[in-house]
Amino acid sequence: MNERYERGLEKLGEIDGEAGRKVIESLQDIAPDLARYVIEFPFGEIYQRKGLDLTTRELVTVAALTALGNCQPQLKVHIHGALNVGCRPEQVIEVIIQMAVYAGFPAALNGVFAAKDVFCERGILQK
Amino acid sequence: MNERYERGLEKLGEIDGEAGRKVIESLQDIAPDLARYVIEFPFGEIYQRKGLDLTTRELVTVAALTALGNCQPQLKVHIHGALNVGCRPEQVIEVIIQMAVYAGFPAALNGVFAAKDVFCERGILQK
Amino acid sequence: MNERYERGLEKLGEIDGEAGRKVIESLQDIAPDLARYVIEFPFGEIYQRKGLDLTTRELVTVAALTALGNCQPQLKVHIHGALNVGCRPEQVIEVIIQMAVYAGFPAALNGVFAAKDVFCERGILQK
Amino acid sequence: MNERYERGLEKLGEIDGEAGRKVIESLQDIAPDLARYVIEFPFGEIYQRKGLDLTTRELVTVAALTALGNCQPQLKVHIHGALNVGCRPEQVIEVIIQMAVYAGFPAALNGVFAAKDVFCERGILQK
Amino acid sequence: MNERYERGLEKLGEIDGEAGRKVIESLQDIAPDLARYVIEFPFGEIYQRKGLDLTTRELVTVAALTALGNCQPQLKVHIHGALNVGCRPEQVIEVIIQMAVYAGFPAALNGVFAAKDVFCERGILQK
């Protein structure tokens, strides 16, 4: 375990919590090196960087994943992440609504539905 | 001219400045209604909303356009926009670098090259 | 309720029927303003425009959503919409098959499978 | 020269005219089989099919290429194609504006700018 | 049944086996011509070509479908296909991991999860 791995693992826990740990665990029997890269590069390098606070980092990630529209599981993990690092639910929704302008209404709608699932899981919203 | 149009036009000027006006102007002889929608919906509605400050709104837009990777002219307009509303150049670069994680290195590289053009135009960077 | 909202709500009912109403309803507790924008902009503005009849508008939407390939729920809503405004099932299938040329065979196949679900729901096809 | 090739070549001339011939020619020294497939499959099969008239076929292609946003040269060829088979310029613009809803405003803007280039080339619009 | 169809059908069986046959079958009541095109063009033309062995052809397909990220069913069919024509499971995983660089980590993660499902179905991996 090198230093990047250790600090990445800690940051992964801080941002993604249980959801992050599950992703890492699910890779162990098929692509353990991809798990290691996830820990070392995004969490051990990018999320360690100065110049942008963690709440902004999570909001721009929610924006990108909503706009791309082809990675709903990761979008949900990062909506959890945004809330874990202190974003308010309304901020997450604002970012997703704004994506209607840049990626179209279907992308924004599917982003909101992902947020709805996450908000229900966390008891912010009643099913 | 309705109220949404008027407040949208003002917001467009505030965020996109000269670049925004040029886009609107270039639409007048071919699709003036699209120009009107750009003013009324993104700028007259979305960028008027509370719950997210303008700097964050511009950074999430830069994130989305970098990740999508197929709309360089609009990415440049919004890098200008981010700087116009008070983002520091380093924040813009941080957002774009982070996109390497979510949309791949080519998207991040092309985002940085768009930022380089904008920073040169504004004299932040020497060619 | 402004005029755009009212005419948009009526148009939404005409095109998307029950499926459209469900989408709007499902947004009420999390992003009611996005529901309002869906009604006011696509349905209150775009689908009100002259210059293209509703059947062509729905077919080009089916084309775009099939090609993008990352918004199956909205594709199904608009296959319903196409049939609701008078497109024949064969026209919908023709549009989707043509997308193999511009977006690849996987996009076309997933478009056909979406159409199959819709045609079964409507009793056009037996499961 | 098989039958599909012959009827495809004729259809390519009918729809894409000079622009189509240039594409085919430019492939001869590097990928002549791709030129053959373009003639045989899209033009020799798809555009031969019944169930959708050629104007609708071109409009759905314009929709898809505008929404995808990463193939401007082909979008221009098919805006020419749409006009060649009898679509009115306003119909092409209507389709492109509608894409703002499904693929976002940047995609629609870039689609309109492609149309502007084509309309200028054809003298429909003054530069 | 023409010659392209016959050799395509044979190649489809060789590469995609049971999964391929199911796709073709599922198209019969809704878009039988798309089934025919799948057989005639990708399998009757492209996969017949010289210049690249079948294992490389399947690996580049796995790469493209992982990177596009919006066609998981076809990705699974081609992970099966890669293994059917003699790729080792580690090669498939290597290709998918590499996509993290070009299309981002979410695309690579979803590719690995598709491979995991396929490897479990084939008994290469225990659930």
Add this chain to the structure above:
Amino acid sequence: MNERYERGLEKLGEIDGEAGRKVIESLQDIAPDLARYVIEFPFGEIYQRKGLDLTTRELVTVAALTALGNCQPQLKVHIHGALNVGCRPEQVIEVIIQMAVYAGFPAALNGVFAAKDVFCERGILQK
């Protein structure tokens, strides 16, 4: 300079040669850390991995970049890369043609045109 950086820099030279060095250089005044990540992660980690030879790694990259269709500069760099590590021009063309099936004809055409530029630069093809 850590070990990953050193071996990455060497691998970058081996694969991308002059084109790679130019990309790294062009990042120095705006995002030097992104240059470092490009060297450390794709070239210091991924292209160091066993289980897939370099020619296959470059061909799957060409496939992905052709299919994504929104990163032509990087596609050209990797067509150079494929040839640098020993792929034959015909193999590159085969991969790109195959993408017509999975990402549509426009993507394949633009891939071939990128290859044409590269082949001309290298004198494989006469302009």
